[in-house]
Amino acid sequence: MGLQAYLILSAVIFSIGLFGVMTRRNTVGILLGIELMLNAVNINLVAFARFNADVAGMVLTVFAICITVAEVSLGLALVILLFRTRRTALADHIDWLKG
Amino acid sequence: MSLDVLAFWAFAVVLVGAALAVVLSKNLFHSVLWLALALTGTAGIFLMLDAEFIAGVQVLLYAGGVVTVVVFAIVVTERLVGTKLSHTSRNVFRGALVATAFLLLVFRWITLTPLPLEKVAVTGDLTKAIGASVLTRYILPFELLAVILLVALLGASYFARPED
Numbered sequence: 001m002g003l004q005a006y007l008i009l010s011a012v013i014f015s016i017g018l019f020g021v022m023t024r025r026n027t028v029g030i031l032l033g034i035e036l037m038l039n040a041v042n043i044n045l046v047a048f049a050r051f052n053a054d055v056a057g058m059v060l061t062v063f064a065i066c067i068t069v070a071e072v073s074l075g076l077a078l079v080i081l082l083f084r085t086r087r088t089a090l091a092d093h094i095d096w097l098k099g
Numbered sequence: 100m101s102l103d104v105l106a107f108w109a110f111a112v113v114l115v116g117a118a119l120a121v122v123l124s125k126n127l128f129h130s131v132l133w134l135a136l137a138l139t140g141t142a143g144i145f146l147m148l149d150a151e152f153i154a155g156v157q158v159l160l161y162a163g164g165v166v167t168v169v170v171f172a173i174v175v176t177e178r179l180v181g182t183k184l185s186h187t188s189r190n191v192f193r194g195a196l197v198a199t200a201f202l203l204l205v206f207r208w209i210t211l212t213p214l215p216l217e218k219v220a221v222t223g224d225l226t227k228a229i230g231a232s233v234l235t236r237y238i239l240p241f242e243l244l245a246v247i248l249l250v251a252l253l254g255a256s257y258f259a260r261p262e263d
Contacts, residue, residue, distance in 0.1 A: 001107045001147075002216035007209045009111050009144070013118050013137075015202040020122030022194035025187050028127060028173060032134050035165065036118050039141050042157075050148040053219035055228040059237050061153050062229065065160050066244050070251030072165050076172040077258035083176045084262065092189075 006047035014040035025090050027079050031072065038068050107147060114140035125187070131169045138162040149218075152226040 013036055020033025042061050049057025079089060086093060117137035124130045138161040145154040188194075233241050 001104060003214040004209060004216075005107060005111075006144070006148070007214070008206065009114065011202055011205040011209065012115055014205075015198040016115070016118040016122055018201060019194045019198035022197060023122070023188040023191050025189055026127060028169065028176075029122075029130060032121055032130055032169070035134060035161075036121060036137065039138060039161075042153075043141060043144055046145055046148050046150050046153055050150065051215045051218055053221050055225065055232050056237075058150055058153055058225065058229050059232055061150075062156055062233070063237075063240060063244055065153075065156055067247060069160050069164055070248055073168055073255045074251050074258070076168055077255035079172060080175060081258045089176060 003047055003051045006043060010040040010043040010047070013037075013043065025092060027082070027089050027091050027094075028076070030091060031075050031079075034075075035068070035072070038064065103147070107144075110140050110143040110147065113137075114144065123188075127173060128170070131166060131173065134169075135162050135166040138166070149221070149225055152229055 017033045017036030017038075017040060020036060021030050022033075024030045024033060042064055045057045045061045045064065049055060049061070082094060083089060088094070114137055117133045117140060120133035121130050121137060124133060139158060142154040142157040142162065145151075145157055
């Protein structure tokens with residue numbers, strides 16, 4: 001398979017993740033969509049790294065995966081905190097800054 | 100060659116199907132389990148790209164770590180309110196429109212750009228090369244990553260601390 005196939009697969013996954021982020025009401029659901037988008041980016045990085053025989057993309061992928069894990073743990077801690085204070089996980093209900 | 104193509108299509112179908120199930124499932128818990136399948140499918144794609152180490156990291160950190168953490172978060176938050184979390188979608192039409200428009204834009208760019216069809220042959224072990232460059236050329240981002248993980252760990256445990 002050429003590089004094109006991997007890029008198209010990654011674009012499809014990214015679009016599905018984008019759809020999830022835009023349509024989900026639950027904050028955990030939005031986080032899952034972000035996971036899918038980051039995953040698509042990782043596929044792109046590894047595919048470019050392999051087809052150009054350049055290991056830099058794979059190193060970047062390892063870093064990206066680690067940062068994603070940190071992001072998910074922080075995001076979920078925020079979700080739990082929101083649940084404590086507001087008893088809700090719906091993004092529409094988090095509107096304290098609304099004038 | 101044909102086995103290669105077959106494996107790619109199998110992984111692609113699993114990956115896209117699981118991703119669609121993640122964003123369309125009515126049950127939040129099922130969404131997370133579908134995400135685990137999607138992440139494992141991505142590990143398969145990484146294996147096809149000769150990135151065994153990345154595939155291992157993917158399965159251990161993503162499919163293992165992230166999914167476990169999300170499941171725990173759902174269980175904890177559901178216990179806090181005592182009801183099932185609602186997991187509905189809104190603006191489905193607008194979301195589909197934007198996602199499709201984005202996909203078409205990227206698709207057009209991908210098809211217009213000349214891209215290599217064959218992988219460049221690599222000599223030696225890719226995992227070894229990753230390890231060597233992480234500890235030489237990319238040592239600074241690697242150390243910064245350790246700081247980020249520590250900060251995230253402290254921040255997460257501070258946010259989610261028990262009420263006093």
